[in-house]
Structures are given as structure tokens and as C-alpha cells.
Amino acid sequence: xxxRLRSRLRRNPALNLGFWIFLGFLVPWFPGSFPARAAETLNxxxxxxxxxxxxxxxxxxxxxxxxxxxxYASNEEMLAKLLAxxxxxxxxxxxxxxxxxxxxxxxxLPLDRDQLPNVKNLDPKFLDLAFDPGNRFSLPWMxxxxxxxxxxxxxxxxxxxxxxxxxxxxxxxxVVVDDSRELVSxxxxxxxxxxxDLTPATLAKAKPIVARWLPQIKVFDSDSPKTALLAxxxxxxxxxxxEGAVLYRQDPARFRWVLPSExxxxxxxxLAIPKTCQHKAAxxxxxxxxxxxxxxxxxxxxxxYTNPNLAARRLLTAAQLANPASxxxxxxxxxxxxxxxxxATASEVDAMVSELKxxxx
Ligand code: SPD
Numbered sequence: 001x002x003x004r005l006r007s008r009l010r011r012n013p014a015l016n017l018g019f020w021i022f023l024g025f026l027v028p029w030f031p032g033s034f035p036a037r038a039a040e041t042l043n044x045x046x047x048x049x050x051x052x053x054x055x056x057x058x059x060x061x062x063x064x065x066x067x068x069x070x071x072y073a074s075n076e077e078m079l080a081k082l083l084a085x086x087x088x089x090x091x092x093x094x095x096x097x098x099x100x101x102x103x104x105x106x107x108x109l110p111l112d113r114d115q116l117p118n119v120k121n122l123d124p125k126f127l128d129l130a131f132d133p134g135n136r137f138s139l140p141w142m143x144x145x146x147x148x149x150x151x152x153x154x155x156x157x158x159x160x161x162x163x164x165x166x167x168x169x170x171x172x173x174x175v176v177v178d179d180s181r182e183l184v185s186x187x188x189x190x191x192x193x194x195x196x197d198l199t200p201a202t203l204a205k206a207k208p209i210v211a212r213w214l215p216q217i218k219v220f221d222s223d224s225p226k227t228a229l230l231a232x233x234x235x236x237x238x239x240x241x242x243e244g245a246v247l248y249r250q251d252p253a254r255f256r257w258v259l260p261s262e263x264x265x266x267x268x269x270x271l272a273i274p275k276t277c278q279h280k281a282a283x284x285x286x287x288x289x290x291x292x293x294x295x296x297x298x299x300x301x302x303x304x305y306t307n308p309n310l311a312a313r314r315l316l317t318a319a320q321l322a323n324p325a326s327x328x329x330x331x332x333x334x335x336x337x338x339x340x341x342x343x344a345t346a347s348e349v350d351a352m353v354s355e356l357k358x359x360x361x
Contacts, residue, residue, distance in 0.1 A: 039066045042282040045082070045089035047269065048073055048223040049242075050142070052302040059289050065282045073222040074179050076350060082107075082274055089274055091283040096268040097181075099138045100131040100341040108137040109273040115284040118291030121311035126268060131340065138270035139287060142305035144241040145266055145328060145336060146182060148258040149226075154235040161261035162186050165236050171216040173235040175228040178220035180353035181339065181346070183210055186238065189263040198342045203352060211356050229255065244325035245304035257325040259332055266336035268308075300326075 040063075044051065048071035056067050070087070072078040075098040081087055094102060102108050113119065119127075119139065126140045150159045154173075159165060165174060176183070185195045187206035219228045225239040226247050237243075247255035271290075273283045289295060296312030304326045307313050313321070321327055328336070342349070 039064060040279065040282055041065065041090075042067045042279055042286055043088050043090045044069045044286075045078060045087060045091070046071060046093040050093065050269070050303055052298055055290065055295055055298050058295065059286060062289075063282075063285060065279075065285070067286075071223075076180070076346070082276075085276070088276075088278060090277045090279045091286060092272055092274055093141055093269055094138070094272055095339065096129065096131040096270065097339040097341045099270050099272055101343075101346075102272065102274070103132060103137050104341065107275050109275055109277060109280060110136050111139070111273065111287075112284060115281070116288045116291070118288045121291050121293060121296070121309045123308050123310045123313075126308040129268065129338070131268075131338070132270075138272040139291070140308040141269045141271050141290075142242070142299070142303065143266060143268050143308050144305040145259060145264050145325075146177070146186075146238065147241055147244055147264060147325065148260060149229055149237040149239055149244045149247055150256045150258060151229060151232075151235045151254060152256050153254055154232075159236065159256075159258060161258075162190050162238070163262065165238060166213045166216055168216065170236050172218050174217045175219040175221055175225045175234045175237040175239070176217050177222045177225055177239055179222055180350045182238075183213070183353055184349050185265060185339070186260070186262075187213070189260065192262075195263070195265050195337045196340045196342065198345050198349065200345065200348060203345065203348055207352060207356070210353060214356055240305075241325045242303045242305040245323045248323055248325050249304065249319075259328065264336060266333075266338050268338065269305075 042065050044067060046069065051069065056069065059065065060067055072081065075095050078092060078094065079098065082089060082092065099108070116139070122140060126143060127135055132138045148159060148165055155170070184198070184203065184206050187209035188195055188197070188202060190209060191205055193202050193205065218234050219225070221228065224243070225237050226243040228234045229237050229247055244255070244257045248257050271287050273280060277283055290299065291309060293309065293311035293315055296307060296309040297315040300307045300312060300316055300320065304320060304323060306327055307316070
């Protein structure tokens with residue numbers, strides 16, 4: 001070392017390697033006194049009431065990755081925000097038909113299976129389905145149905161299907177999820193039209209039925225439709241199965257779960273990485289983290305949908321597995337259809353329901 005360099009180091013300790021080693025030794029003893037390296041981030045964009053806070057906290061603690069969460073209440077809301085840009089979302093939670101639409105439009109990143117060893121825990125029954133062959137872009141989060149919750153203390157007559165809910169006797173005493181595609185699919189079911197046979201012609205047939213039903217509904221709520229039922233504000237609900245399962249768990253004598261006799265469908269909600277993702281490694285790390293059996297069990301404890309993770313399901317109690325809203329019988333499962341992407345008709349469905357809701361004919 002030249003004499004000039006040695007004297008520069010003496011005058012400017014920041015240039016001295018020994019100084020940095022010493023600083024590195026001090027930092028763990030005085031946390032907070034030194035500026036931290038910017039933490040890695042993961043921006044989640046997910047359905048409300050679907051990812052328990054303790055799961056996010058455990059992930060943050062283990063990985064040091066800072067997680068932000070923004071919620072949505074429908075696939076359509078998520079799509080609109082995603083396409084508008086600016087959200088910086090790293091991981092989204094689309095249902096099957098929305099995975100299909102996003103993948104077709106080239107808006108999802110392919111998953112790196114080497115980063116996802118816990119895929120082995122998933123039930124093959126929920127993998128490699130038509131909406132995402134080979135699960136190139138998505139992995140199942142939770143699976144569910146849409147069914148009827150009856151408050152048996154208030155409704156004494158038998159309720160077996162949509163026609164009983166919307167027969168006019170329960171006007172102003174009904175809560176439903178606020179989802180246009182759902183509403184239209186229920187109307188199609190009463191007409192015995194297959195749920196994916198959605199064209200302008202079948203939509204026109206569903207229209208008068210939806211128009212007759214809408215004024216009977218008191219509450220539209222996709223986030224927490226159980227709340228109106230629990231509060232006694234309504235007597236009947238057409239809700240996500242996980243919501244029905246929470247009510248059944250709370251008071252099985254009071255809240256009955258019914259899969260509509262006209263037909264129901266099965267949704268498969270997934271995790272997927274949008275093309276605009278900025279933190280792919282963190283997104284895949286989260287995906288694999290939630291596929292651990294003990295983490296996935298926490299999700300089932302909080303939000304009792306059908307868990308597609310077989311290893312996690314082995315950790316559930318007999319009572320959890322016997323909840324009729326969480327786990328339909330094999331007999332019931334046989335008849336469950338799954339939504340497919342319906343392309344441009346989707347906006348017609350939305351437009352029709354919005355128009356009817358605002359009093360149009
Ligand atoms: N609170 C989570 C609700 C998830 C519902 N996803 C269902 C989509 C049906 N099209």
C-alpha cells in the first residue's frame with residue numbers, strides 16, 4: 001500500500017475494509033440505529049376473507065419479505081384493476097374462468113415448477129384441468145360451490161333450490177353474493193341451460209328471471225354475506241360455500257346448507273402471477289409456502305372451503321371434514337359444473353345485470 005493511500009484511509013475511514021467489518025459486527029447489536037437494506041416486497045391482490053393474517057405474518061417472519069395486501073370482491077373487479085395497471089401486483093387469485101381468460105390474453109407468467117416442490121401435496125383431481133392444462137400458469141388455492149343457507153328458525157317451509165328462495169315469499173329477506181356471472185348462472189340453472197352455454201340468446205332467456213329476482217334481494221355482499229344472516233337481517237342466502245361452512249360450524253341447528261336442486265357449480269380459485277409482476281421469486285416462494293400442509297391447514301381453519309391440498313386435509317378434524325358446505329358428497333360432486341371463459345359475452349352479462357339493478361327492464 002502506498003503512503004498516500006494509507007494516509008487517505010486514515011483520513012477517510014469509509015474507505016477502510018476493516019471499518020466496514022467492524023460496522024457489520026455492530027449492526028446486530030444495535031438494530032434500528034443503522035439504515036436497513038430495502039426489504040424485498042410481495043404485493044398480493046386477492047379475494048377478501050381468503051388469506052388469513054397469521055399466514056401472511058408467518059411468511060414475512062420466515063422470509064423477511066414485506067407483504068402488502070389489496071382485496072377484491074369479484075374476478076371482474078380484479079381484472080379491471082389489473083388491466084388498468086399501476087397496481088404493481090405480484091400475485092393474484094383468479095377463479096378458473098379468469099385464469100383461462102388471462103392465459104389466453106398472454107397476461108400470466110409461466111410458473112417455475114423447480115420453485116414449487118410442495119405441488120406434490122395437491123390433490124391430482126384439482127390439477128391439469130381444462131382451464132389451465134398442465135397448470136402452466138396457476139395452482140389451486142381453494143375450491144368451493146355456491147349454495148343456499150337457510151335460517152331454519154325463520155324459514156319453516158322446505159327450501160331445496162333457487163325457485164324456493166325467489167318464490168316471492170322471502171322478498172326483502174335474502175342476501176346474495178354480488179356477482180353478475182353467478183346470478184345469471186343460477187337463472188340458467190332454473191331453465192336447465194348448461195352454465196357455460198352463455199350466448200346473447202341464452203342471456204336473453206335468463207334476463208326476465210334475473211329481473212324478477214333482483215327486487216326480492218335485500219343485501220348484495222360478496223365479501224361477507226354471512227354477516228347479514230348472523231345478524232338476523234335476512235333469512236336466506238345464496239353464498240360461497242366457505243361462508244355457509246362458517247355459519248354451519250357456528251350453529252348447525254340454525255343454519256342449513258343446501259346445494260340447489262336446479263344445479264350448482266364448483267369454482268376453483270387459484271394463485272397466478274401476472275405478466276407485470278415485479279417480484280416473481282417472492283411470488284413463487286409464497287405459493288410454495290402456502291402449499292405446506294401446516295400452513296394450508298391454517299387457511300382451512302379460517303376459511304373452510306374445500307381444501308385441494310391432500311396433505312393439509314389429513315390435518316383437519318373429523319368435524320371440519322364433515323361440514324356439508326366445505327365438502328360436498330361424491331354424489332353431489334358428480335353434478336358440479338365449472339365456469340369456462342365466455343369471452344366477450346362476459347361484458348354483456350355484466351351490463352345486463354347492472355342495468356337491471358339500476359331499475360332497467
Ligand atoms: N371470500 C372468498 C370468496 C371467494 C369466492 N370465489 C368464488 C368465485 C366464483 N365465481
